[in-house]
Amino acid sequence: MASGAGMMGRRGLLQGAAAGGAMLALGGNAWAKGPDLKPFKAEIEKRHDEAVARLQNWIRQPSIAAENRGMEEGCKLTMEMFKDAGFQSVTRMPTDGQPGIFATLDAGAPRTVGMYFMYDVKQVNPAEWVSPPFEANLVDKPGFGKVIIGRGATNQKGPEATFLAALHAIRGAGKKLPVNLVMVAEGEEEIASPHFSQVVRQPQVLQALGKCGEVWMPFASQSPSGGVEIDLGAKGVIELELVSSGAHWGRGPAQDLHSSYKAMVDSPAWRLVQALTTLVSADGNDPAIDGWFEHVRPLSAHEKEMIANAVSKQNEAAVKAQMGVQKWVRDLDFLAASERLASQPTVNIEGLVAGYTGVGGKTVLPGRAVAKMDLRLVPDQTAAEAQAKLRAHLAKRGFEDIEVNVTGGYDPTETAEDSALIRAEKAIYRGRGIEPLMIPRLAGSWPGYIFTGAPLSKPAGHFGMGHGSGAHAPNEYYVIESSNPKVDGIDGATLSYIEFLYALAATH
Template identity: 55%
Template sequence: MHSSINRRSVLKASLFAGLAGSVMPLSTSGFAQSDARAAIRAAALANREQDIRRIQDWIRLPSIAAEDLNMPEGAEYMAELARSAGFSDVEIVPTDGHPGVFGYMDNGAARTLGIYFMYDVKQFDASEWRSPPTTADFVDVDGWGRAIMGRGAVNQKGPEATFLAALHAMKRAGVTPPVNIALICEGEEEIGSPNFKQVATKPNVLSALKKCEGIFIPASWQGANGEVSLNMGSKGIIELELVASGENWGRGPKGDIHSSLKAMVDSPVWRLVHALNTLVTPDGNTVAIEGWFENVRALSERERELINTAAAASDEAQRKTSLGVTHWIDDLPYNEALQRLAQEPTVNIEGLVAGYTGPGGKTVLPGKAVAKLDLRLVPNQTRAEAERKLRAHLDAEGFADVEMNVSGGYDPTEIAEDSRLVQAQLAAYKAMGVTANLNPRLAGSWPGAVFTAPPVSIPAGHFGIGHGTGAHAPNEYYLIDSTNPKVAGLTDATMGYAEILFQLANVR
């Protein structure tokens, strides 16, 4: 599924290549010396071709935890990327599942920044893509510019490689980063990070993380107007399967049988459907699990204010078009839909699998049915609480035989608006002339709770400029050359990561 190119040789040969052209020159604010910034930009431009190849080559090595594909290779490649960018004492950290990677860059600075990477990507069906998902080809995207298309392009290899590009540019320019950097990586984010805490709590890793002012995952979510959201937290998640089978139920067939026998034999598939129906209200929009909302924290007045401000400044029609929808739940006004997005925990069916799903029909009564679910959690819910309540609900509703197989997950996160991490991000965006809207909570999830909860207990969020889309979907891409003067291409996105380092070093 990936090319036979010698990745290590290419990577080691790539230390002094470069980045995409600039469309949005950044201001000099935040840098100790304006000539330092100019030197870094010049180095980034000189590094352009090699930095592009770094993104492409990484995409060509898809590490998919759910399929156990290229996981050792993915960890080795991640470790080599870290070493080449200047991290020392880089180690591959074993876990009960797939390994993590850790590296540290001691720049003799007073402050330390944490950076979180994931080297795994989601599964894909190549037949659904306009360009093969592992060849990392260039495509033209209407209204945006020239982009690299491939699985992991924006989630998360493009932004992560761009952060590394900033370190390469600083190295080439002879500019020492003004903060120390602790880099922690995992290969199981796309399956719910079941073993990531083992990486973060390894004694030397934990010691480094506890020194950090905060940690972020690189992200490239600029909208068409150039604005970004600064997320003050993220929803938690649980990924699981519910399985109904004739064998566990004691009714229905143990395997597939002829469908004509439905007249006298129970169906495990219908049993699973009925079990699923008990989890939500009839419209499917509100969780109906007993006690589900007892610990849910309502949005504060400040959070509602931030959401209403963001809604007023947003293009609702454009967002509906981009999502391919025509209505929000209950036909809510946009600001109320966004409030619901931030506050509401959810039960979502990702997939349903039972019996025959190929071309044409096959008249069987299946002996087993599987529903793949994700549960999104909000403060002050916890993963442990949610798992317990789901199991208790199924048992109380008479579905004790329905298996509940949890594959991963983590708690929601929150960070303080006055934290140094948030203030440094706001200062960096301002210095770059980028409008940043404070967002109370990202509806998506990442394992930030590993950092915000004890024993690490540091702020955790997202940062970056640039653009890409298609995470978890066909035709995922990451913008390299922007035709929109308000949106960063690769060089400006690279400079954004340099900016945040200097802002964190200087913020009070």
């Protein structure tokens, strides 16, 4: 149950959001006070429970691409939510994998904006959760207020459902959207979007996106202290498995064998370990794949200034505590570690699987060993180049038998700081009294390359107030009613999306 203080906190944040009517310079125009927000605030308050229920219903529908679990149902539910929010055309887009969605909302506006959604989520181990991951329970979280705990709560169903709540509020207030919307959604983001291009490359989708000034996705951008950052791009990624097996190698057992035979039989598990050690420096912190840094672009002086400014305004101890770490690699200081975060490609082991991993020992010589990996890429690397270099590196060292099974991946993204998208983001954040931290690129990845690259070549990024955490981890949450006056709950985040659409409408 919400406390009285929690309810007052939610209303207080909503009442105060965007107050002051500061001049927000957007291109050649000035969005002075923006629209009259009172009708929207009233409608958001009125529809609060409806918005929360919508998000809970979405989380309660599992949609895990990696397990092919609930995907058709997840796609259908997302399409229904788009229709309910006012999209006039909503089309299921088949691919060689999970289906995508293409939707349009024509508001008769002079400007059109592209949007990206994902409806899939990461896998879960329910035993690790304090609240079942697909029950979407509302719980009190100390320091944050009332939150929804569930898989997809913040990544990305929470922010996306909040944006849909904004569309409902605009329509409920009797207003028209200030921009037209072109929506593309996929169900494979959490497996590195292997078939998303099959959605976007369809002629009717390319034509619609070509009319957009930019493409963006909703995001719970606020930190626990209320600050926000604007990322001017994101790293690319390749997800893959390296597999060593006796059957493919021609050495070692074709299946698990009693471990006493190790004295006379080769081990595919050790074979994999030996191959893995060639991919990185001795401490595991730098990629050592042949030619890996050939096209890595170093940080510019301006990008270094951005990072230094962001570091100066952050609490290093708090960042470490939130991440659960005690030291940065090689005992670097915060600034040097932050520069690495933005500038360095990575070779990461997500998981190692071989033989028996249950309770107690089981004396076997595994016939197969698998390393699940992700490789993060920076400008000017490409996913195609990186895959080729990895395969060539292994082959050169005699590891042709190691199978390289790429499951998905894409290039890095970049968006100009003076683009209309970034100027609109700055305007809204500053209008709320928040000076955003500018970051050269997100250390994580999303398939924005499909928008920023040819043939579309559009600015692309993220925007949104609100806070959540625990993406890809147990106990993922999204703040609904904030107890922190510096952090918005779902209602304040809803209003931020309305303001953002009006800001985009005023840019050129």
